[in-house]
Each structure stands twice: as C-alpha cells, then as structure tokens.
Amino acid sequence: MIESKLLPTEYVTKPGHIKTSTGKTLRTDEMIINMGPQHPSTHGVLRLEIVVDGEIVVDVIPHIGYLHRCFEKHAEAMTNYQQVIPYCDRMDYLASMNNDWGYALAVERMLKIEVPARVEYIRVIMAELQRIASHLIAVGTFGIDMGAFTPFLWAFRDREKILDLFEMTCGARLLYNYIWIGGVSHDLPSRFVEQAKEFCTYFRPKLVEFNNLLTYNEIFVKRTANVGVLPKDVALNYAVSGPTLRGSGMNFDLRKDDPYGVYDKFEWEVQVGKGEMGTLGDVWDRFIVKVREMEQSIKIVEQALAAIPEGNVQQAIPKRIRPDANEIYVRTESPRGELGFYIMSDGSSSPYRVKARGPAFVNLSVLPEISRGCMIADLVAIVGSMDIVLGEVDR
Amino acid sequence: MEQLLKFILGDNVLVYVLYCAPPLVFILLYALVTLYMEMKVAAHIQDRVAYMRTGWHGVLQPFADILKLIQKEDIIPTQADRALFILAPFLVFIGTYAGFAAVPFSPDYIGSNINLGVFYIVAASSIVVIGLLMSGWASNNKWSLLGAMRSAAQLVSYEIPTALTIVVVVMITGSLNLQEVIKAQEGGFFNWIIFGGAHAPLWQKIAMTPFTVTAFLILFTASLAEVNRTPFDLPEAESELVQGFNTEYSGMKFAVFYLAEYANMFLVSVVAVCLFLGGWQSPFGSAMSGPFWGIFWIVAKGMFFVFLQVWIRWTLPRLRVDQLMYTSWKVLTPFLFVCIFAVGLILVL
Numbered sequence: 001m002i003e004s005k006l007l008p009t010e011y012v013t014k015p016g017h018i019k020t021s022t023g024k025t026l027r028t029d030e031m032i033i034n035m036g037p038q039h040p041s042t043h044g045v046l047r048l049e050i051v052v053d054g055e056i057v058v059d060v061i062p063h064i065g066y067l068h069r070c071f072e073k074h075a076e077a078m079t080n081y082q083q084v085i086p087y088c089d090r091m092d093y094l095a096s097m098n099n100d101w102g103y104a105l106a107v108e109r110m111l112k113i114e115v116p117a118r119v120e121y122i123r124v125i126m127a128e129l130q131r132i133a134s135h136l137i138a139v140g141t142f143g144i145d146m147g148a149f150t151p152f153l154w155a156f157r158d159r160e161k162i163l164d165l166f167e168m169t170c171g172a173r174l175l176y177n178y179i180w181i182g183g184v185s186h187d188l189p190s191r192f193v194e195q196a197k198e199f200c201t202y203f204r205p206k207l208v209e210f211n212n213l214l215t216y217n218e219i220f221v222k223r224t225a226n227v228g229v230l231p232k233d234v235a236l237n238y239a240v241s242g243p244t245l246r247g248s249g250m251n252f253d254l255r256k257d258d259p260y261g262v263y264d265k266f267e268w269e270v271q272v273g274k275g276e277m278g279t280l281g282d283v284w285d286r287f288i289v290k291v292r293e294m295e296q297s298i299k300i301v302e303q304a305l306a307a308i309p310e311g312n313v314q315q316a317i318p319k320r321i322r323p324d325a326n327e328i329y330v331r332t333e334s335p336r337g338e339l340g341f342y343i344m345s346d347g348s349s350s351p352y353r354v355k356a357r358g359p360a361f362v363n364l365s366v367l368p369e370i371s372r373g374c375m376i377a378d379l380v381a382i383v384g385s386m387d388i389v390l391g392e393v394d395r
Numbered sequence: 396m397e398q399l400l401k402f403i404l405g406d407n408v409l410v411y412v413l414y415c416a417p418p419l420v421f422i423l424l425y426a427l428v429t430l431y432m433e434m435k436v437a438a439h440i441q442d443r444v445a446y447m448r449t450g451w452h453g454v455l456q457p458f459a460d461i462l463k464l465i466q467k468e469d470i471i472p473t474q475a476d477r478a479l480f481i482l483a484p485f486l487v488f489i490g491t492y493a494g495f496a497a498v499p500f501s502p503d504y505i506g507s508n509i510n511l512g513v514f515y516i517v518a519a520s521s522i523v524v525i526g527l528l529m530s531g532w533a534s535n536n537k538w539s540l541l542g543a544m545r546s547a548a549q550l551v552s553y554e555i556p557t558a559l560t561i562v563v564v565v566m567i568t569g570s571l572n573l574q575e576v577i578k579a580q581e582g583g584f585f586n587w588i589i590f591g592g593a594h595a596p597l598w599q600k601i602a603m604t605p606f607t608v609t610a611f612l613i614l615f616t617a618s619l620a621e622v623n624r625t626p627f628d629l630p631e632a633e634s635e636l637v638q639g640f641n642t643e644y645s646g647m648k649f650a651v652f653y654l655a656e657y658a659n660m661f662l663v664s665v666v667a668v669c670l671f672l673g674g675w676q677s678p679f680g681s682a683m684s685g686p687f688w689g690i691f692w693i694v695a696k697g698m699f700f701v702f703l704q705v706w707i708r709w710t711l712p713r714l715r716v717d718q719l720m721y722t723s724w725k726v727l728t729p730f731l732f733v734c735i736f737a738v739g740l741i742l743v744l
Contacts, residue, residue: 031537033537033538033541055716055717143712146712146713147625147626147628147629147711147712147713148710148711148712148713149437149441149709150440150441150709150710153441153442153443154441154442157442157443213710214712217711217712219626219711219712219713219714220712222714222715222718223712223713223714223715223718375715375716375717376541377629377715377716378715
C-alpha cells in the first residue's frame with residue numbers, strides 16, 4: 001500500500017496540491033480520465049469519470065444510463081401483469097430467476113394468492129442455483145480484473161452445468177420467463193432432480209480448487225486486502241445491501257430477516273465478512289462472502305431437492321389478474337442485494353406503476369465515498385467487488 | 396561458421412550479413428512455435444481446447460494470425476506524432492534483437508565474441524524502454540501514456556536485480572563473455588553455475604548452492620518483469636488501460652510489438668540459462684555434446700523457461716504498480732546483496 005502516514009483525505013489538501021509527509025505542499029496538476037462506457041473489464045456500460053493525481057484517485061463520478069431501457073414505463077403499457085415478467089428477466093440479466101420471483105411475489109401478495117408447496121420448493125431451487133451462477137460470474141470476472149485469467153474460465157465451465165439444468169426445464173439459458181405469478185411456467189422434467197444432485201456433488205470440490213487458485217493466493221490477497229474499506233455505518237447510511245453489506249460485518253440477509261418462500265425450512269448460515277485478511281469491509285471480505293454464499297446455496301439446493309413434494313405447479317396461476325386499487329412493496333434477496341418491487345394498481349388489469357429498487361444502483365452510489373485516495377488499479381478492484389450489473393443499475 | 400562463410404564467399408560484407416541472419420531466422424520461427432504453445436498451454440490450463448480446425452489441432456493457427464495482422468489496416472491517430480509512432484515498435488524490436496548478438500547458440504557460433512558479453516545484452520535491452528516511452532507518448536492517449544510511464548519505471552527498476560545476478564556469476568567465472576561463462580560449466584549437470592561452477596571444490600559448491608539458486612530465482616523473476624509478463628504486466632494488459640502503450644497500434648506495427656515481446660521472452664530465458672544452467676553444455680557431460688547438440692540444448696533449455704513464463708502468466712494475478720516497485724527495490728535487491736556477499740566470501744575462503 002502507499003507508505004504514507006497521512007490518511008487518504010489528508011493526502012489531497014485542495015485541488016492541485018499534495019501534502020508530502022514532511023509537511024511541504026507540492027503544486028501538481030490533476031488529470032481527468034474517462035473509464036469510458038465500453039470497459040475492457042466486464043461490468044457493462046458504466047462511465048467513470050476519474051479525477052486523478054498521478055496514480056491516486058481524487059474523485060470518481062459514475063455516469064450511468066447507457067443501458068436504460070424504460071423497464072418501468074414498459075410495465076405500465078402491458079395489458080396484463082404476467083406480461084411484465086420477461087421485462088423483469090432483462091433487468092438484471094445475470095439473476096433472472098431472482099428478479100422474476102421478486103416481481104411475482106409482489107403481485108401474489110397483492111392478490112393474496114397461495115402457491116402450492118411444490119412451486120415454493122422449485123422456486124427456491126431455481127433461485128439458489130441462479131445465485132450460484134451469478135456469483136460465479138462475479139468472482140470469475142473479478143479474477144480477470146486482477147489479472148488472473150484462468151479462474152474465469154473455470155467458473156464458466158461450472159456455470160454451464162447450471163445453465164444446462166435451466167435449459168432442461170424451461171428451454172432458456174439466460175432469460176427464462178420461468179417464475180410466473182401463481183406458479184412456474186413448466187414443471188421440472190424427470191431427470192432434473194438427479195442431474196441437480198450430480199451437480200451439487202460435482203461443484204463442491206471445484207470450489208475448493210477455485211479457492212486454492214485465486215482466493216488465498218498471496219498476490220490476490222495483497223491486491224484486495226485493506227483496499228476499498230467500506231465501514232459498516234457508511235454502508236448502512238448508503239442503504240447498501242447484499243454481499244457488499246455483509247462483507248462489512250453486518251449480519252443481514254432478507255432470506256432470514258424477512259423470510260419469503262420456504263427458506264425458513266432449510267438449515268444454512270448467513271455469511272458475514274470477518275476481516276480475516278485485512279480490514280473488515282475490504283474488497284477481500286466482499287469476495288469471500290460471495291464464495292462462501294455459493295457453498296451455502298449448494299446446501300440449500302441439496303436440502304430442497306431431498307424434500308420436494310409432488311403437486312401441480314400450474315393450479316394457482318390466475319386466469320385474470322385484476323387487483324383492487326392498492327400498493328405494495330415486497331423485497332427479496334437477489335445475488336446483488338435487496339431487490340424491491342413497489343407495485344401500484346388502480347383496479348385495472350394493467351399495472352399503474354411498477355418501481356424496481358435495484359440493489360446494484362444503490363450499491364454503486366457508495367463508490368465515490370470508498371475510493372477516494374486509492375490507486376487506479378484499486379478502483380478497478382472496488383468496482384468489481386461491488387458486483388454491479390448495469391442492466392439493473394439503469395433498468 | 397564464420398570461417399566457412401568466408402571460405403565460400405571471400406571476405407565480403409555479405410559474409411557478415413549472413414552471419415547475423417541466424418538469430419533473426421530463429422526469432423521468426425520461434426515466434427510461430429511460441430504463439431502455438433501459448434495458445435495451447437493457456438487452453439489446457441483453463442480446461443478447454445484451443446483451435447482445432449486450422450490444421451491438425453490448430454498448428455496452422457499461428458500462420459493465420461500473422462497473415463491477419465499483415466493484411467490489417469494500418470491506423471495512425473490524427474493527432475499522433477507520426478515519426479515517433481511509426482518508429483517505436485521497431486525500436487522495441489531492435490533493443491531485443493541486438494541482445495541476440497552476444498548469445499552463443501553453439502560452441503562455434505556466437506554473433507559477436509566481445510568480452511563485454513552479458514553486460515552488452517543488458518545495455519542493449521534498455522533500448523526497449525525508449526521504444527515503450529515513445530509509443531506511449533506518440534499515441535496521444537492518456538491511457539497509453541500512463542501505461543508507458545508505468546512500464547518504463549518497471550523495466551528500469553528490474554534491471555537492477557538482473558545486473559546484480561550477473562555480478563554473482565561473474566565472481567564465479569571471472570568473465571562477462573557468455574562463451575567463457577558456458578565453457579566454465581563443462582562436465583555435466585552438477586558443474587553448472589547454479590551449483591557453483593566447474594572449478595569449485597565440493598565444499599564450495601555445497602556452501603554456494605543456496606545463494607546461487609536464490610540468485611537464479613531472482614533473475615527469473617526479474618526477467619518476468621523485463622518482458623512485461625504477468626504477474627508484472629500491469630503496463631500492458633490492465634483492465635483499465637485497455638492495452639497500455641499498445642492501445643493505438645494495429646496491424647503490422649502491433650505484430651512487431653508482439654514479435655518483440657516474444658523475442659524478449661526468449662532472450663531473457665536464454666541469458667538466464669547461459670549464466671546459470673550451462674547454456675549449450677549437455678547435462679550428461681560429454682555424452683550428447685558437440686556443435687549441433689549444443690544448439691539443441693540451448694534451445695531446449697530456453698524453451699523450457701519460456702514455457703514456464705507462459706504457465707505463470709495463466710496462473711497468477713498481477714501485482715499493482717507500487718507493489719511491483721516494492722518487490723524490486725525492497726525485496727529482490729537486498730536478497731541479492733546478501734547473495735553477492737556470501738558468494739564472494741565463499742570464493743575467497
């Protein structure tokens with residue numbers, strides 16, 4: 001790290017001046033660099049305007065909106081609540097199952113529909129498998145940001161097996177339109193449970209291999225420990241959620257603290273960062289929370305596969321959705337954090353207003369706060385550790 | 396070989412041109428092989444297979460890559476400094492190619508038998524720094540400039556450990572000329588300088604081995620930094636720098652940069668091999684040794700270390716620029732001072 005006894009905020013006294021550790025002030029010139037909308041890293045179309053003094057970042061101004069597709073306006077134009085689900089897929093395209101479930105849950109609570117037990121179990125299995133797939137991308141691409149090209153391909157090799165499971169069920173690999181209001185679109189095929197169990201036994205040793213290659217690698221730890229420290233109170237003030245918040249030591253997971261579905265029937269633990277390799281709340285903590293959450297998700301999937309009941313998955317799907325004039329906010333835990341849907345209906349069969357609270361959007365807002373005083377290479381690490389998906393940030 | 400050519404052609408400028416040709420031919424052929432090796436090694440480490448359709452298992456792919464690069468449009472940014480922009484890749488290549496002059500490929504062939512030898516190689520490969528700075532500046536691109544500055548800092552600071560390991564070897568052999576250094580390692584595997592050299596009694600070898608092995612490992616690490624390979628490739632392939640000083644280059648100029656990088660990889664490997672691992676000496680002593688066996692041994696050993704460099708690239712993440720400088724100045728250099736002191740002490744006693 002920078003060997004200076006000054007705190008990051010003391011390093012830059014005012015624009016264009018640096019205080020050296022002997023107390024003198026040097027006049028320097030700042031450069032405004034654009035990490036443009038097209039990134040060589042894989043975060044999507046995010047523009048970061050960086051004011052940089054040599055290698056030290058003085059300020060970061062994120063510019064978003066390059067992927068805005070008017071999701072919320074489209075939702076208002078739909079003639080039916082069910083028709084909004086494909087749009088929800090495309091919001092956070094790496095966690096489609098979780099998005100669909102969030103929206104479907106909100107409408108079901110508004111209509112007070114009870115779904116069959118089999119549907120609940122299927123939803124949990126799909127959501128947790130999707131969480132593993134999403135975290136695999138997050139840790140894989142984070143490895144690439146750090147210069148390790150191999151873990152990315154290993155992560156994608158494992159993710160292919162999950163996508164095979166999804167394709168077997170609903171025909172799609174990325175955007176599923178699977179979790180409908182009141183049920184799911186297709187029942188599980190006959191080979192699903194067996195193949196999913198095979199995947200669980202296959203995946204656990206792969207995680208160990210992955211950890212040996214990347215997570216505990218000395219160079220990786222030196223790049224990520226004590227970098228981008230997000231203190232717990234700052235995280236709570238900025239409404240950060242998900243692994244980013246849990247990495248700062250806060251034990252808060254909506255699956256336990258505001259349970260939905262049948263999550264309360266399974267035995268698993270919330271993963272919280274402990275500051276093992278450096279400061280609590282640094283980039284390494286956020287990374288290890290994601291890796292450990294994948295293990296817990298496998299645990300949940302195995303328990304759900306063992307306990308899944310029989311039933312008809314389509315029986316509770318309503319023929320006509322016409323709720324009373326009402327409003328509701330329902331939040332679920334997507335791989336990125338608290339995904340909330342605020343739905344307002346006016347009594348007709350088309351939604352009046354659908355507002356999506358995207359966790360990546362809120363998490364991104366804390367970026368300028370935690371990256372002042374770091375180096376440009378650290379900035380890449382911090383952005384990668386927050387696991388943003390621009391589809392969700394911009395909607 | 397020089398005599399043979401003079402016999403055929405008479406004392407002619409052409410003789411000297413032909414005498415200099417083998418390293419260039421070698422570099423070009425070697426680049427093809429290394430392109431293929433890198434792609435296949437990377438693929439198998441990443442649990443996939445690379446190209447399988449261009450030729451049997453993709454052996455024609457390097458040709459396809461080079462053909463593609465040759466026929467690409469040569470773009471020069473409008474605001475770029477034309478002369479520097481065009482000259483930079485060739486300077487980088489020249490810096491590397493010049494180093495090949497003092498590398499003995501065989502007992503009978505060394506491009507230039509000066510007694511400065513390896514000192515000349517280190518000096519000539521510093522020209523690479525100028526080329527990189529030129530390319531960064533002439534690209535008229537803030538990212539390229541950042542990359543070039545980082546690269547210059549990195550290359551210059553890792554020349555110190557490289558030069559200091561040479562001091563270790565020179566103390567043992569008494570000569571900078573690589574032919575002499577290799578001749579002082581005759582007699583098989585345990586007479587290589589990594590174990591103390593052929594002229595050292597056994598107790599000296601045992602005492603020196605930890606220090607010479609350390610010096611060799613440090614030389615290998617410093618050479619990774621000299622060629623801008625992971626874990627030291629921050630100037631080149633960082634996620635935010637696009638391609639660093641390479642960003643604005645396309646087509647043939649990019650191909651020359653690429654070629655220069657591969658040539659540099661081999662140069663530093665073969666220098667490390669000559670200094671510590673016996674160069675063209677066979678590890679079996681007099682079995683399998685001779686002028687043509689010498690070529691085989693030196694190329695094989697050099698390629699092994701190139702393979703190691705490729706292996707490391709696809710395994711490790713990269714160091715940040717300040718950690719990289721910290722490693723050079725505060726870790727490698729002090730260790731080397733200890734090594735030099737210890738080896739000197741052992742030799743004197």
